[in-house]
Amino acid sequence: MRLNSQRKKTNQIADTREPMELNELEKVRLQKVQELAEKGISAYPTRSFITTTIKDACAAFEKAEAEGQPSPEVTIAGRMRSLRVMGKLAFTHIEDGSGRIQLFLRINELGDQLQFFKDYFDIGDFIEAAGTVTRTRTGEISLQVTSIRMLSKAISPLPAEKEEVVDGVTIRHTALTDPEIRYRQRYADLVVNPEVRNIFRTRAKIVSALREFLDGHDFLEVETPVLQPIYGGAAAKPFVTHHNQLHQDLYLRISFELYLKRLLVGGLDRVYEIGRDFRNEGVSFKHNPEFTQLEFYCAYFDYLKVMDFTEEMIRFAAEKALGTTKIKYGEIEFDLSQPWRRVNMREGILEKTGIDISKYETSEALEAVMKEKGIKVKPGMQRGKLIDQLVSDFLEPTFLQPTFLYDYPWEISPLAKRKPDDPTTTERFEGYLAGMEICNAFTELNDPIDQETRFIEMGRTYSEEDEEHNPIDEDYLRAMRYGMPPNGGFGMGIDRLTMLFTNKSTIREVLLFPHLRDRDQAQSEEIE
RNA sequence: GGGCGUAUAGCUCAAUGGUAGAGCAGUGGCCUUUUAAGCCAUUUGUUUUGGGUUCGAGUCCCAAUACGCUCACCA
Incomplete structure (x- = not known):
């Protein structure tokens, strides 16, 4: 039922769809496509005949120039990004994945093809040009074009981009800035705003650096189910889906944790997964x-070893992705080559609020003292949640420099091992950079009896309807009963790390296609 | 989900309640070293949508939608 109604909302039936309405600019360009077809020229030919990339063509020219050799003849291709036509000559810049070069088109070399170019080529088109690399009078490396081909005609004009370089600073006169269009039409954003492409190059470097680091420490990269019959490993509401043939409801995973730790039982001592939650x-x-989340589990590590390992890993990622350990995030600067501050949760809260949480063992007692101190509390919160609130109100905002906050109350850490000398506290830490929670780790609970007790306790504190109420994963308990090595586990949000490394204030900037509301759905819901 | 803000040409933005404009892009013309090329001419609008107030609404009011900021939620 649910799926049917969704399908109705989002998919247009193909045979009832009207042809796309084109604006005036698009009609003009479509007309050019048709006129080319009448001449027997495809605006979308099947093959290109490039001999090199733009970057390599420029490099080859500079080498030949330095050695006094003749200029190289090349065929290159790219998207037209600027156009200046003047009578019997024209200039245009084209751009491929490697770089940008100016094309210099003269009637001397091109003859009739110059008029052809002026009639049918527009900014945004992919074109192919053959010729000799030279310098123009102003010294700019340019391709002196002897022949030109259309590779792919752009019907819709790109959001206009005009750039001017003044004293080495690029001034963009018009650009695509509306965030809604930028995210909904990321392809246009990427074309027009080159710095956006760099965000995702950095992101890719971060991910591959993390892989390199973990692989180098003998970790095995694994893949575990995204579709799960029982969700768990975090307190979060899941997405629900359904397998038709099996008549089975399934959840999209909210974490990888319970599957990865099953692998430790199986003898895979060091595992990690990078994937989507x-x-x-x-x-x-x-x-x-x-x-996107990174989780790793390492047999015979405890949370202190994980802390050291985390410092090392994030420093490595920064060096590989940015070439530096010094990070600037807004007004905040920090250096990942330095050890992180380590703050004990009880001591941290005591210092900031004067409340010693170890002296208030029930939620009622803690709530009372918080009220006494003038802290606003929602009535009926559990002790763990109250402590969590103290942390986010009084500690988190102070963690601008790299900080580990450690030793969490057991109530909000059902998968973490208790401290040997204090069963109300677990060996757990979270890492903070620039005030933002970036990772979460603990000495993993491997005692199947304690784990079972905690699952049952957790069940009591949530009502049946509460979607954060995880069903007990009996198979996970069975796995643990076979014996799980002591181990340290770790989870980190890749998106947030990318935000920090690229100095972006929203997660949407570091996601190629961030989730946005569906406009069509809103409209068709009204119709229904 | 709550609060605040924004929505005008393909893009970036103007317009005291009184004929909806500019630059760029587009189209036509001139132009053999330009790079925001230049010069001349010229086209482009359901002012997000639906109501209301008014002689008259892009502008004021109400509602809807989307986006942004923020709060809540978020181990």
Whole structure:
């Protein structure tokens, strides 16, 4: 039922679809496509005959120039990004994935083809040009074009981009700035705003640096199910889906944790996974419904070893992705080559609020003292949640420099091992950079009896309807009963790390296709 | 979900309640070293949508939608 109604909303039936309405500019360009076809020229030919990339063509020219050799003859291709036509000559810049070069078109070399170019070629088109690389009078490396071909005609004009370089600073006179269009039409954003492409190059470098680091420490990269019959490993509401043939409801995973730790039982001592988690919750500048997570588990590590390892890994990622460990995030600067501050949660809260949480063992007692101190509390919160609130109100905002906050109350850490000398506290830490929570780790609970007790306890604290109420994963308990090595586990949001490394204030900037409301759906819902 | 803000030409933006404009892009013309090329001419609008107030609404009011900021939610 649910799926049917969704399908109705989002998919247009193909045979009832009207042809796309084109604006005047698009009609003019479509007309050019048709006129070319009448001449027997395809605006979308099947093959290109390039001999090199733009970057390599420029490099070859500079080498030949330095050695006094003749200029290279090349065939290159790219998207037209600027156009200046003047009578019997024209200049245009084309851009491929490697770079940008100016084309210099003269009637002397091109003859009739110059008029052909002026009649049918527009900014945004992909074109192929053959010729000799030279310098123009102003010294700019340019291709002196002897023949030119259309490779792919752009019907829709790109959002206009005009650039001027003054004293080495690029001034963009008009650009695509509306965030809604930028995210909905990311392809246009990427074409017109080159710095956006760099965000995703950096992101890719971060991910491959993390892989390199973990692979180098003998970790095995694995893949575990995204579709899960039982969700768990985090307190979050899941997305629900359905397998038709099996008549089975399935959840999109909210974490990888329970599957990865099953692998430790199986003898894979060091495992990690980089992949997508899905949480059916609010969207904000640091929350997207699907996000990329790194989790690793390492046998015979405890949370202190994980802390050291985390420092090393994030420093490595910064060096590889940015070439520096010094990060500037807005007004905040920090250096990842330095050890992180380590703050004990009880001591941290005591210092900031004067409340010693170890002296208030029930939620009632803690709530009372918080009220006494003038802290606003929602009535009926559990002790763990109250402590969580103290952390986010009084500690988190102070963690601008790299900080580990450690030793969390057991109530909000059902998968973490208790401290040997204090069963109300677990060996857990979260890492903070620039005030933002970036990772979460603990000495993993491997005692199947304690784990079972905690699952049952957790069940009591949530009502049946509460979607954060995880069903007990009996198979996970069975796995643990076979014996799980002591181990340290770790989870980190790749999107947030990318935000920090690229100095972006919203998660949407570091996601190629961030989740946005569906406009068509809103309209068809009204019709229904 | 709550609060605040924004929505005008393909793009970036103007317009005191009184004929909806500019630059760029487009189209036509001139132009053999330009790079925001230049010069001349010229086209482009359901002012997001639906109501209301008014002689008259892009502008004021109400509602809807989307986006932004923010709060809530978020181990």
